[in-house]
Amino acid sequence: MLEKIGLLGALVFAMPVLAQLAPGVRMPPEIGAAYGRLGKAMMAHDAAGVRTVWADNFVVNSPNNTVIGREDVIAIMDQDFLDYRDFRKHITFVGEKPEVTVIMGYDTMIPLKGPGAGKQVTRPFTDVRAKRGAGWQLIARQATIAEAK
Structure with missing residues (x-):
């Protein structure tokens, strides 16, 4: 599992800190609330809370070009590798769309461990x-x- 540390930058979502919407962008309230619940669950390393927001078949394409599933991400979270400061979405x-909603943007943060540790x-x-x-x-x-400063 430790070889998957490179995906750390791909996994934290809306921490209960600063989130900004570009002008004219509207976030559906139900999805905004789900981001908030996910951020709290990730910060608390609450696997049960994460599972309520991620589908059973959730996948992430991480920065190291590895595609992993929900339980792999939770295992990494349980190993205490998903800690950030100054997180902004x-x-x-x-x-x-009726069946899916696509959200795009960028996050800025300072990882405490893994790739880019200590850098924005x-x-x-x-x-x-x-x-x-x-x-x-x-x-x-x-x-x-995209970059670490």
Whole structure:
């Protein structure tokens, strides 16, 4: 599992800190609330809370070009590798369709461990959410570390 440390930059979502919407972008309230619940669960290393927001078949394409599933990400979280400070989410696009919603933007943060530790990292992302019985669950995510300053 430690060989997957390179994906750390791809996994943290809306921490309960600063989130900004670009002008004219509207976040559906149910999805915004899900981002908030996910951020709190990730910060608390609450696997059960994460599972309520991520679909069973959730996948992420990480910065090291490895595609992993929900339980792999939770295992990394449980190993205490997903800690950040000064996390900010910038949402530039929300595309709503009846069956999926696509959210795009970029995150800025300072990872405490792993790639870019101690440096500000910029990470563009694309999230895909699908309407499921439990609400709008995250089914796929792509995130790439663009730069570390």
